[in-house]
Amino acid sequence: MADDRFHVYDTTLRDGAQQEGLSLTVTDKLAIARQLDDLGVGFIEGGWPGANPKDTEFFRRARTELGLKHAQLAAFGATRRAGVKAADDPLVAALRESGAPVVTLVAKSHDRHVELALRTTLQENLAMIRDTVSHLRAEGQRVFLDAEHFFDGYKSNPAYALEVLRTAAEAGASVVALCDTNGGMLPDELAEVVHEAVSTGARVGIHCHDDTGCAVANSLAAVKAGATHVQGCANGYGERSGNANLFTVVANLQLKRGFDLVPEQSLAEMTRIAHAISEVTNVTPNSHQPYVGVSAFAHKAGLHASAIKVDPNLYQHIDPGQVGNDMRMLVSDMAGRASVELKGKALGYDLTGQQSRELVERVKELEARGHTFEAADASFELLLRDTVTGERRRHFSVESWRVIVERRPGGDVVSEATVKLHAKGERIVATGEGNGPVNALDRAVRLALEKLYPELAEVELIDFKVRILEGTHGTDAVTRVLIASSDAAGEWATVGVDENIIEASWQALEQAVTFGLLRAGHTL
Numbered sequence: 114m115a116d117d118r119f120h121v122y123d124t125t126l127r128d129g130a131q132q133e134g135l136s137l138t139v140t141d142k143l144a145i146a147r148q149l150d151d152l153g154v155g156f157i158e159g160g161w162p163g164a165n166p167k168d169t170e171f172f173r174r175a176r177t178e179l180g181l182k183h184a185q186l187a188a189f190g191a192t193r194r195a196g197v198k199a200a201d202d203p204l205v206a207a208l209r210e211s212g213a214p215v216v217t218l219v220a221k222s223h224d225r226h227v228e229l230a231l232r233t234t235l236q237e238n239l240a241m242i243r244d245t246v247s248h249l250r251a252e253g254q255r256v257f258l259d260a261e262h263f264f265d266g267y268k269s270n271p272a273y274a275l276e277v278l279r280t281a282a283e284a285g286a287s288v289v290a291l292c293d294t295n296g297g298m299l300p301d302e303l304a305e306v307v308h309e310a311v312s313t314g315a316r317v318g319i320h321c322h323d324d325t326g327c328a329v330a331n332s333l334a335a336v337k338a339g340a341t342h343v344q345g346c347a348n349g350y351g352e353r354s355g356n357a358n359l360f361t362v363v364a365n366l367q368l369k370r371g372f373d374l375v376p377e378q379s380l381a382e383m384t385r386i387a388h389a390i391s392e393v394t395n396v397t398p399n400s401h402q403p404y405v406g407v408s409a410f411a412h413k414a415g416l417h418a419s420a421i422k423v424d425p426n427l428y429q430h431i432d433p434g435q436v437g438n439d440m441r442m443l444v445s446d447m448a449g450r451a452s453v454e455l456k457g458k459a460l461g462y463d464l465t466g467q468q469s470r471e472l473v474e475r476v477k478e479l480e481a482r483g484h485t486f487e488a489a490d491a492s493f494e495l496l497l498r499d500t501v502t503g504e505r506r507r508h509f510s511v512e513s514w515r516v517i518v519e520r521r522p523g524g525d526v527v528s529e530a531t532v533k534l535h536a537k538g539e540r541i542v543a544t545g546e547g548n549g550p551v552n553a554l555d556r557a558v559r560l561a562l563e564k565l566y567p568e569l570a571e572v573e574l575i576d577f578k579v580r581i582l583e584g585t586h587g588t589d590a591v592t593r594v595l596i597a598s599s600d601a602a603g604e605w606a607t608v609g610v611d612e613n614i615i616e617a618s619w620q621a622l623e624q625a626v627t628f629g630l631l632r633a634g635h636t637l
């Protein structure tokens with residue numbers, strides 16, 4: 114079990130699931146809980162049992178299927194309704210029956226919310242808190258209190274907001290988490306209020322939303338002011354602009370402030386875990402996310418690369434390996450010699466000074482014409498090989514290609530491509546049909562080469578992106594095509610640029626096939 118002196122409390126499965134566009138099945142929730150447990154968080158808030166069948170089911174299945182190693186499950190719910198006994202409130206019953214060792218109760222701490230939203234008196238709200246906390250404590254559950262709108266409530270009526278904390282703590286809540294529910298706080302003013310809350314003697318936690326872009330900074334400020342329980346969500350998911358990103362908070366506290374929150378080896382799994390959770394939520398990972406984003410340690414500027422060549426720490430705030438991430442060199446028109454040398458080294462090539470100069474020049478020239486090598490790793494590697502060998506070597510050469518697009522009677526549109534290639538001393542002519550011109554070209558190339566290179570059957574075209582580079586020119590514009598391909602071992606991307614979209618596609622396709630053959634062991 115995690116150390117009780119400082120709580121890392123995850124609310125991805127409850128507040129994270131309040132994010133627009135995010136919808137989790139019970140199986141998804143169980144899978145995410147396992148990932149969070151692998152990271153070593155102390156508490157996983159599983160949802161609101163009784164509020165919907167899915168969350169009730171989650172707690173039922175969690176009892177037998179989850180087997181948490183570090184974390185404890187927390188069930189979230191509200192204090193009893195006004196005017197009823199806690200023991201008789203069906204939603205409180207669902208919390209009791211959830212089987213969760215911890216219950217986190219949301220309670221109003223803003224006087225206006227009590228009067229306008231709950232439509233009850235300030236005294237009755239305190240009674241709702243007292244009764245619900247003591248009832249659940251008597252039932253053997255540990256209780257945390259989420260003081261909703263605490264900071265806005267403190268501005269409106271500080272004495273009442275603090276009274277809510279005292280009431281909860283006296284009734285047996287072991288943590289009172291101060292919620293910046295509307296996410297409008299800034300770190301300095303938030304820290305002052307946390308300081309006041311800590312002076313009540315209650316154990317204080319923090320729950321921040323990111324509406325000012327300060328959720329992580331606010332959480333850190335709260336911890337500095339005395340909070341010993343911090344809530345947040347994986348990848349910063351959550352209502353509106355999201356919750357404090359728990360990964361960023363944990364990495365900051367552990368690596369910058371010396372807290373011992375999760376095992377070192379679990380921290381080194383953080384990048385993998387962040388991406389595994391994105392897979393489950395089906396939300397595209399934010400590549401720029403601090404610490405765990407694929408771009409978090411990606412270096413594009415030539416000057417950065419030249420210093421990194423001497424010492425990576427000159428342009429990195431931590432060793433990316435500490436959070437399981439990697440340093441990457443991006444090659445673009447902002448590259449210098451050092452960038453291509455480092456990238457070359459990562460690919461297994463030792464470039465001479467002359468080769469790196471030539472390569473940089475070529476990259477800049479091609480990027481000026483619309484190519485983009487940072488998004489087309491395989492195209493860069495082919496260019497690098499051409500520079501190292503001093504010639505353009507390929508497995509096949511192209512005599513010509515042709516595509517016909519035909520709208521047939523009845524409305525079907527079919528494409529037919531013919532390619533004439535030379536490979537291993539043979540002249541090959543092949544025709545392929547497809548649902549579009551690029552599909553037809555792809556089929557024709559495969560037909561032409563499949564006997565000589567049977568491994569091509571493994572290569573798949575998995576994505577095709579087209580971008581018009583000079584929008585004002587309309588149909589005359591230059592077109593950039595990016596093709597992503599895969600085989601059993603991984604993926605690669607290639608780029609083609611031309612005024613003709615089919616020629617741009619052909620360039621990208623030809624490189625995709627060449628690179629696939631290199632990966633299959635056919636050297637040039």
Ligand SMILES: CC(=O)SCCNC(=O)CCNC(=O)[C@H](O)C(C)(C)COP(=O)(O)OP(=O)(O)OC[C@H]1O[C@@H](n2cnc3c(N)ncnc32)[C@H](O)[C@@H]1OP(=O)(O)O
Pocket residue numbers: 161163164165191192193194195219220221230231232241261294
């Ligand atoms: C800040 C946060 O994010 S807290 C988490 C919010 N999460 C959610 O709301 C998601 C789950 N919620 C739900 O499924 C539903 O809203 C339920 C099941 C909880 C309640 O549904 P309903 O009974 O239909 O009520 P409805 O949603 O319209 O209104 C909420 C009721 O809870 C009351 N309430 C709000 N906060 C609290 C509180 N802290 N303690 C007690 N009652 C509360 C409101 O006054 C309102 O009461 P009313 O029915 O007498 O008007």
Ligand SMILES: CC(=O)C(=O)O
Pocket residue numbers: 128219259260261262292293294295320322
């Ligand atoms: C409880 C909660 O999620 C909030 O106040 O933001």
